[in-house]
Amino acid sequence: MTESSFPELDLEDWRPTRDTLQGYCKVLGAIRRAASPRQRHWSHITLHTAADGLTTTPIHAAESSFELRLNLTRHQLEIVVSSGEHHDLPLEGQSITKFCSETLAVLEGLDLLPEVDASAFADEAAGEWDRQSIDRFWRAWVQIDAVFKTFKGERRHETSPVQLFPHHFDLALSWYSGRLIPEQDPADEEWSDEQMTFGFTTGDTGIAEPYFYVTAYPQPEGFVGSDLPGEAYWHEEGFSGAVLLYSHLVASARAQNLLASFLRVAHAAGASRMRP
Numbered sequence: 001m002t003e004s005s006f007p008e009l010d011l012e013d014w015r016p017t018r019d020t021l022q023g024y025c026k027v028l029g030a031i032r033r034a035a036s037p038r039q040r041h042w043s044h045i046t047l048h049t050a051a052d053g054l055t056t057t058p059i060h061a062a063e064s065s066f067e068l069r070l071n072l073t074r075h076q077l078e079i080v081v082s083s084g085e086h087h088d089l090p091l092e093g094q095s096i097t098k099f100c101s102e103t104l105a106v107l108e109g110l111d112l113l114p115e116v117d118a119s120a121f122a123d124e125a126a127g128e129w130d131r132q133s134i135d136r137f138w139r140a141w142v143q144i145d146a147v148f149k150t151f152k153g154e155r156r157h158e159t160s161p162v163q164l165f166p167h168h169f170d171l172a173l174s175w176y177s178g179r180l181i182p183e184q185d186p187a188d189e190e191w192s193d194e195q196m197t198f199g200f201t202t203g204d205t206g207i208a209e210p211y212f213y214v215t216a217y218p219q220p221e222g223f224v225g226s227d228l229p230g231e232a233y234w235h236e237e238g239f240s241g242a243v244l245l246y247s248h249l250v251a252s253a254r255a256q257n258l259l260a261s262f263l264r265v266a267h268a269a270g271a272s273r274m275r276p
Contacts, residue, residue: 029165220275
């Protein structure tokens with residue numbers, strides 16, 4: 001794996017822009033959810049990493065399909081239709097309400113309007129869109145996505161896609177042991193599948209800086225407190241899991257290897273202790 005540096009990503013330096021980007025992602029997630037068939041573990045509400053930004057992937061509608069792409073290199077929303085139609089909307093910090101209405105208006109003009117509750121995006125406050133902050137975020141995101149996908153490829157059991165959940169704004173991957181949890185409804189996979197989740201978030205109310213996390217469900221005895229590599233630690237306030245602060249990647253000469261080691265060691269600690 002080729003090493004390259006990770007940019008600074010201090011949340012306080014770009015929080016308004018991060019919040020605007022997250023709001024745009026929530027709109028796209030709502031559109032994908034409204035127009036897509038249900039998938040296990042909520043994969044029908046997520047976005048995916050493209051070469052130049054974040055995408056819904058193709059969404060089927062009648063005899064065609066469409067795709068919404070947040071192009072973070074050209075700073076525009078791209079609406080692409082299988083019929084050849086292509087519409088661009090600039091990303092410039094418009095309010096969430098305006099972004100939602102502009103997007104739905106284009107889809108309506110293409111007869112592709114999904115049943116989205118626009119009232120959920122009734123935030124008319126102007127956002128911020130600092131292009132330099134978006135560039136730093138995107139340079140970090142591309143590398144993190146690559147490490148996560150390498151880790152996913154190493155797993156023998158079923159894994160979810162590496163995907164962005166707009167609500168918490170985290171890139172996440174889940175691993176499933178293949179076993180069902182006793183006394184849980186097997187038809188409800190969210191609560192019945194034994195699993196671990198590996199994620200990255202730009203920061204939240206619990207940890208106000210970017211960090212990586214690993215959680216296990218149900219949490220096996222001995223998982224919390226087991227050995228972790230480098231500066232990783234066990235977090236037990238708000239959620240219980242392994243945490244590696246993004247700032248340690250910025251300071252590391254072998255950042256991708258540090259992240260990969262964190263994911264692998266935490267996975268081994270959980271999987272080895274799960275119900276046999």
